[in-house]
Amino acid sequence: MSDPAETPRWRRSVFNRFVLVPAGIAVAVALWNVYVSTHDHGLVAGRVVDTAGRPVAGATVALWVLNFTTYVEKTRATTDSEGRFVITDNDSHNIRLAAEKPGIGRSPRVPVRLYFRAEDIELREPLVLAASN
Amino acid sequence: MHRYPRWPIHVALTGVSFVMLIPFYWVLKTSVTGENIFAYPPSVLPKAPHPFYYVDVWYYIPFARYFLNSVVVSALAVAANVIFNAMAGYALTRDFPAKRFVLLLFLSCMMVPFQATIIPAYLITGRLGLLDSYWGLALPQFSTIVCIFVFKASFDAVPRSLIDAARIDGLSEWRIIWRVMMPLAKGAIATNVILGFIWSWNNFLWPLIVTRSAEMQTLPLGLARFLSYQEDTTGALYAFCIMVLAPGILLFLMAQKEFIRGLTSGATKG
DSSP: OOOGGGSOHHHHHHSSHHHHHHHHHHHHHHHHHHHHHHSOSOOEEEEEEOTTSOBOTTOEEEEEEEETTEEEEEEEEEOOTTSEEEEOOOOOSEEEEEEEETTTEEOOOEEEEOSSTTOOEEOSSOEEOBTTO | OOSSOSHHHHHHHHHHHHHHHHHHHHHHHHHHHOOOTTOSSOOSSOSSOOSHHHHHHHHHTTHHHHHHHHHHHHHHHHHHHHHHHHHHHHHHHSOOTTHHHHHHHHHHHTTSOGGGGHHHHHHHHHHTTOTTSHHHHHGGGSOOHHHHHHHHHHHHTSOHHHHHHHHHTTOOHHHIIIIIIGGGOHHHHHHHHHHHHHHHHHOOHHHHHHOOSGGGOOHHHHHHHHHHHOSSOHHHHHHHHHHHHHHHHHHHHHHHHHHHHHHHTTSSOO
């Protein structure tokens, strides 16, 4: 084991917890900010299906964003032939999504929490249209 | 070699530590679950924890701005504490006329609560044109009597011959403090840093009085503002508490060895 007195002064100045812990935090924050800046295009993508699991084309998907204490509708998108939709202008971190198509039904409002504003996400579970909703 | 087993003491201390950590655990648990703290029976383990209450806090209020303000004010307070308290502590180790009176004055001033000095402090800060500024926020915390005595105790433990040798070598009093005394007083410095930081970081009353614009508010004021904005914020409120507490706890954990050494230096003879 080396004598601490023999350790170069610069090494003792750099490799101590008062430098390494803040430096580690700074690196983590920098990496997180890089990740955020490359994933904050406001894209919300997903699918809409019926109760049998078939894609629903032409369904309207509404996006609600939290406006301080209440949710207000911000934008709408329409599903394509495969039941997919993409919303491109979400700027919130706390949103709700719901789909609707006349003749088939509507889905419940699905709360979606994001790790940062305008985070790009792909919904894992599709929005399910049901006549009873 | 110990004449009696130490494990009973360790068991007792572990039990006491456990009891003291329960409130912290509860705050942490609520911050990731949002569970009603009055729920009965209480759940010990968090159910479906998530970090989104922390995200809410970050965006509900200008947390980054408050955090920056707190960091700047605390950094000013800590730097000033170390410099001014070291100077005062060194002066109190020297002999000068009416030294006992000054010591008694310092000790008696410790009994005057800060609330009693708020009006003159505010008027002085206003006359200096420092209201609603970082300097104005930090000014009353530039020096604390407790920390002066921490430095004094640490400096008293330095052999007198060392100071005399430095003086014979031609060092001025100023350089004796910074080149001789301070390297020997790391514990006192750590104590000053931690206490100065925590007192400044947690200060609520003075920032409430001296700030006028929302941009100059610090985290404790942000917490009050947050409470006034939101009604049902159990999870977010506790997440906010964790975010406010975390830097102080981190600083203490990093410097606890020096902190304890600084508090106990001068407490024993020999």
